[in-house]
Amino acid sequence: MKITQRTFDAVIVGAGGAGLRSAIQLSESGLKTAVITKVFPTRSHTVAAQGGVAASLGNSEEDHWHWHMYDTVKGSDWLGDQDAIEFMCRKANEVVIELEHYGMPFDRTDAGKIYQRPFGGHMSNFGEKPVRRACAAADRTGHAMLHALYQRNVRANTQFFVEWMALDLIRGAEGEVLGVVAMEMETGEISIFQAKATIFATGGSGRMFYSSTNAFINTGDGLGMTARAGLPIQDMEFFQFHPTGVYGAGVLITEGVRGEGGILRNSAGERFMERYAPNAKDLASRDVVSRAMATEIKEGRGCGPNRDHVLLDLSHLDPKVIMQRLPGIREISIQFAGVDPIREPIPVVPTAHYQMGGIPTHYSGRVVAPRDGDPDAIVPGFYAAGECACASVHGANRLGTNSLLDLLVFGKSAGDSVIEDVASHPKSLPDLPANAADYSLSRLARLDGQVDGESVHEVQLALRRTMQDHCGVFRFPDLLKEGVSEIMAVAERVGRSGIKDKSKVFNTARIEALELDNLIEAAKATMIGAATRQESRGAQARADFPERDDINWLKHTLWYREDNRIDSRPVHLKPLTVDTIELKKRTY
Ligand SMILES: Cc1cc2nc3c(=O)[nH]c(=O)nc-3n(C[C@H](O)[C@H](O)[C@H](O)COP(=O)(O)OP(=O)(O)OC[C@H]3O[C@@H](n4cnc5c(N)ncnc54)[C@H](O)[C@@H]3O)c2cc1C
16 A cells, blocks of 8 residues: 655644644744545534633633632532643633634623623632633633634644544654554555644543444543554543433433523422532532532432433523523434423533543643653654643643633643754654554554454444443442453454444544544543542542542552553642642532
8 A cells, every 4th residue: 555655844633622722823933734534624522612711811700710720620620730720710711811812702791792601610709609711601601702713723824634543653763753544534555644743632432332422523532642653641540520411312402501590490399409508509619519419419409301311490590691692502302302491401411522531741732751760751843732742731620611711821822842852853854664554554444454344433432332331420330340351342442443444535434443443442442540539529420439549549640551551640739820829628
């Protein structure tokens, strides 16, 4: 097979918010940059973000980055790295105003400033009461943001490779990253993208669960490529279940609904969050609300004939608020739940939503992996940003609206780091290893040669059911133990799965098979991490270890694909300039 070769200063894999924000930085600095993406940039999952992007602008009431930092550390259940969190919260206003200047159509206050709404876990004055911090464009914030970023890239002449799928990382003899091997979907062409810097911005892996708010393309490709290249993945056991997915359909109802005054009720009509979080109530952190809902359902206070969901009630709100601030939500409710929220409550259940873990990075966007006793050793040439990365600002639980912020802050800082590193890079690119594309070619050859392989669809379904049944909101020891052996059995089936159509041109079956290779790595990391971590912290709620255990488990989990090896890295408890936010019990 003929393999083409392309060379760039930087190659970015992924054209969601993180990839596009990095690309602006690089293209505007004059670096020759390629962005590879499975879908047209504005179809990336960022487009689906609804509620908002966090920044302590204080447009409606007093706010401060230090309060935002406190909330984020507390939200992370102290597993977040406090240097990275300070970095993000301090940068928030700058990157949001930059976005405004790129043309982002934010909603406005009467005074003409960016409109802000309350969101779960965001409080004023170090945890006192909910504060309006989420900057929003109605309930289509991600849509507006992704389009603004894309248009800015068009202006900067960024070169896009649309409907190309990156298959594997290329590493040199010293472990440095030299680029990626990728495939053009339209033709089946295989190409080596050689670059001084490779940025992964491939998004999440939410499709590993049966019930998920995530797009079909969120298959953890960056994680799969990283794991296959021998590098670790961090903290994957912390998977966020969003409290309000539409019952049955999984489609997301933004937390912004509760920010605007929506209330969760059980079968008795009770506002049950008052019992679980007397202070923040329906605006407690997501893990807290999801567990409260699961408990209500488990204890028989769920709604409907099967008592298997709760209700999100907006009927007391002024219809004008719903029409103006939440028009998309009304549409989703009518389409997917058959109810008009102006009159009737929406049936909702916790639904898999966001991976807190990912490729471990420094807050500069540089990827790290322990080496020679240094837990924070940099992997030269390799950067990551957005949901696929773990900086780690979200720790064990992410606050709503902190992801869109993460994309902007770390997309930009990864771009800045690349500019800095490329400036000191030798002019000529290092030679590629002779066999740079062999690994990807062998994966393709297996698919081409596999006769009577099990259907990719069937195996993927088994993967998603295993994750859903064994690694959900609450985690039980027997289910986790079974889950580990079941997911390893699924992994073997992935290796034997096959496709009937072996053609090269727009063969989506082939793409799905390659995606499954990635999803299984993300799933193993999640299940094995969950089984290993013997404590409850943030999104990891173990029935057999109900308490947080800071003595033994205040550390990041690292999972390596080889032998399913588990290791750890210390949490950075020291911020950049302020005092450490000291550990305490997390209540809302
Ligand atoms: C329904 C929904 C609502 C949300 N609402 C909010 C919100 O209101 N506020 C908030 O802060 N967060 C929200 N989130 C979370 C947030 O939107 C995501 O975490 C974030 O958008 C991820 O952005 P990203 O740039 O990392 O990746 P994505 O936007 O997912 O983009 C990933 C990109 O990688 C590309 N890609 C992946 N694999 C490959 C490959 N192998 N080869 C080539 N390209 C590849 C894809 O084509 C895509 O361009 C929401 C998430 C969901 C699912």
